[in-house]
Amino acid sequence: MLSVEDLRKGFGSGRRRLEVLKGINLKVEQGELVSMMGPSGCGKSTLLNIIGGLLEADSGKITLQSFNYGTKSPNRVVDVRRNGVGWIFQDFHLVDRLTALDNVAFSLELSGMSSSEAEERAKAALERVGLGDRMDFIPDQLSGGQQQRVAVARAISGSRPLILADEPTGNLDVKSGQEIIHLFQDLCKNDGISVLMVTHDPILASMADRMLLLKDGVTAASDIRSAWGIEEVQP
Numbered sequence: 001m002l003s004v005e006d007l008r009k010g011f012g013s014g015r016r017r018l019e020v021l022k023g024i025n026l027k028v029e030q031g032e033l034v035s036m037m038g039p040s041g042c043g044k045s046t047l048l049n050i051i052g053g054l055l056e057a058d059s060g061k062i063t064l065q066s067f068n069y070g071t072k073s074p075n076r077v078v079d080v081r082r083n084g085v086g087w088i089f090q091d092f093h094l095v096d097r098l099t100a101l102d103n104v105a106f107s108l109e110l111s112g113m114s115s116s117e118a119e120e121r122a123k124a125a126l127e128r129v130g131l132g133d134r135m136d137f138i139p140d141q142l143s144g145g146q147q148q149r150v151a152v153a154r155a156i157s158g159s160r161p162l163i164l165a166d167e168p169t170g171n172l173d174v175k176s177g178q179e180i181i182h183l184f185q186d187l188c189k190n191d192g193i194s195v196l197m198v199t200h201d202p203i204l205a206s207m208a209d210r211m212l213l214l215k216d217g218v219t220a221a222s223d224i225r226s227a228w229g230i231e232e233v234q235p
């Protein structure tokens, strides 16, 4: 579904050059929930931005279904952003003055859908995330967990195969955070959506099908011990 091969990215030039991603290899299967952890500043958001078509890598290759990119500049991967990936951010990124329904419908209309079809799809997506009775509420009238579920509805409403979530539970209490992960599990299992999620919380990370650790510019499979930062004890 998603395949990232030998992806490299640095910033700046000369002595101030900073190599951030030094050959990332990873795969996400259809219907898989994959969590990614790693120290602050190690390049997690940079990697998601490249996979999401918002930033180009220096070298390497990304295949997402039929999309091939990685080093293409963002203006050449409009179709990835439109049809390939949905985003979920820590701070929800909802429009304050719009109802839940309009927040979801608005983004569909931006991608060129007629307003009547956008509204139908938005309703279905909000039902799917359990907000059928909150469609006419504006963000201020919703809890943090509910606002994040509106963002999830927005991300899945365009039938995109991959959701990129950058610390989706960072602004939520423990219970709401877990509910969001349960929703991801449900979407992966029952709707065949794939989710790549960055989190700093080892408990939430361990709820994924698979955990990755991004460290020193490369990714490695991780387990709960390394996620907690517990060093291997040599026998």
Ligand SMILES: Nc1ncnc2c1ncn2[C@@H]1O[C@H](COP(=O)(O)OP(=O)(O)OP(=O)(O)O)[C@@H](O)[C@H]1O
Binding pocket: 011, 012, 018, 020, 038, 039, 040, 041, 042, 043, 044, 045, 046, 047
């Ligand atoms: N546009 C940019 N120009 C220069 N340096 C950048 C740019 N974007 C990111 N960086 C640097 O790249 C490194 C990785 O940043 P990134 O935001 O990907 O880290 P992160 O793993 O998401 O961290 P956090 O866990 O704190 O969110 C950092 O050292 C950052 O300063």
Ligand SMILES: [Mg+2]
Binding pocket: 044, 045, 046, 166
């Ligand atoms: Mg980040």
